[in-house]
Amino acid sequence: MYNLLLKTILWISVFFCVSHCIAQVQPLKELYPGPESSLDFKTTIISANGKLFFTGNDYISGKEPFVYDPQSDKYTLLMDINTGNSSSGIFSSKLFNDFIIFPAKDSKEDYELYATNTKLNSVILLKNINANSSGISDYYSSISTPLGLFFTADDGKNGEELWITDGTSINTMLLKDIEVGKMSSFPELYSYNPILKKVLFAATTQSKGREYYISDGTPLGTYLLKDINPGDFIGDTRSACSVDSLFYFIAEDDKDGKQIWKSDGTQSGTTQVTNNSSQFNNPFSLIPFGNKCLFFANGQQFYITDGSLTGTILLSNSLIPYPPGFINFNTQSWVNLNNKIYFAADQTSTGENMELFVTDGTKDGTKLLKEIFPGGNAYVTNLFKFNNKIYFSGYGAHKEREELWSSDGSNENTKLLADINPGNEPSYPNNFVILDSCLYFTADVYLKGNELFRFCEPITTSVNEKFNTSSKRATIYPNPTSNNLYILTNNEILKIRLFNYLGVQVSSHEGNIKQLNFDNLNKGIYYLVISYKDKSNEIEKLILNK
DSSP states (O other), rough: OHHHHHHHHHIIIIIIIHHHOOEEEEEEEOSOSSSSSSOOSSOOOEETTTTEEEEEEESSSSSSEEEEEETEEEEEOOSSOOOOOOOOOOOOOOEETEEEEEEETTOOOOOOEEEEEETTTTEEEEEEOOSSSSSTTHHHEEEEETEEEEEEEEEEEEEEEEEEESSSTTOEEEEEEEOOSSOOOOOEEEEEEETTTEEEEEEETTTTTTEEEEEEESSEEEEEOSSEEEESSSSSSEEEEEETTTTEEEEEEEEEEEEEEEEEESSSTTTEEGGGGGGGOSSSSEEEEETTEEETTTTTTTEESSSSSSTTEESSOOOOOOSSTTTSOOTSSSEEEEEEEEEEEEESSSSSOOOEEEOOOSSTTTTEEEEESSSSSEEEEEEEEEEEEEEEEOTTTSSSSSEEESSSSSSTOEEEEEEESSSOOOOOOEEEEETTTTEEEEEEEEEEEEEEOOOOOOOOOOOEEEOOSSSOOOEEEESBBEEEEEOOOOOOEEEEEETTTOOOOEEEESOOOEEEEEETOOOOEEEEEEETTTTTTEEEEEEEOO
């Protein structure tokens, strides 16, 4: 009787909500209860091994590395790097395998490189790169690739140069001293090409000026790509993209000024795409799009290129991207949804009315998606893709302040999703990240500050599904399990679905399956729904221990 009641309660609690509940934005428990913000407005939240890692402030330890476990609803301080109430100044956190690698300063105010082990919830000083001063400077640049995390550092002997790490101390090393000796080459890392398995970056030497370089993660495979502007600088580029087996980037020479270039990673395969006579002057904001590249030029002209001059086509003559005049079009300014690029731009030439635009790579398909503030100055920022939709912070006509919006790519379904901070103040939704089929982000609320929120979009299932509650037809074992699960039953199975503790479907398996593997899932409580050939269903509670 107890088992029957338990199964009935589980079915009601999980599947009634899955079928009928309206998805809601939920505030999480505050790290620091009170009116002060626990997280900065602009911060980095990383999802790894079923947890959220971020820089938080509990107003006891200062701003330090924390972890949030949604299963236990618990925050944990990982390490008080700068002991006491002083902050460690963490910035530019990047995930490589199971390690989050970031610069931070200790009580001596020296910046060095640290690593968080996301499996063990531990932080270590990765390497004391410069024993006499900061090994990490304001010129720090980094990029995470399958080859390792490339970064820049100064060991006090070789200047600011290119380094690489795999997240362990022993394999954190100087990759190449490009400007040999104590002088610095100040590398700036731009893009990784997964086909070429190489990184594109810029560096400066006395003999060549500032030029582009390539690296495959080895000293021998780190070399000057091409002396594009002999004896001088290639200009302030800061924008590159990887498309198929090519890098696209911006470079400046004495003949044509700033133009679009492309490279296959070799000197002979590095060529100029546009020129001074082709009206593509001062390009910026490169965006990868299929096998082509989008970019802006001349302030407000929007182009697409296939890598040839004749294949470089004007899409719009009057678009100012967000933010106006920016150089590096970061991934929070655009998203690729269903082979279309959505981005924030202004077509009024003032740079003060940032609406949501879309392009399919054609002139006719480049247009305003929706005017979210008719007659006023809109503000669209922080675009993020989740569950085949776009989520963003929008300053719309609702109450003339920034709140959470969503769009499925259509005009009619681009709308305000949640008024998180009721009243006259904006909530500034920001720092989006995905964990366990839910969207996590920060928002600012009156008398609470900038805190963590969660949005889980339920997966709709049929309300006519018949559930078997009279007898147990399947045995699942072992339960709890760490990875493999076996289903013992004499009945033919059509489908098995797995839901997390929030009622969100995380996987589905078709066929008469008798074994499942959960290596790609995080630990926690799940609900297994077994659908049989006779159209009946059975639900089992499953615990994953890892």
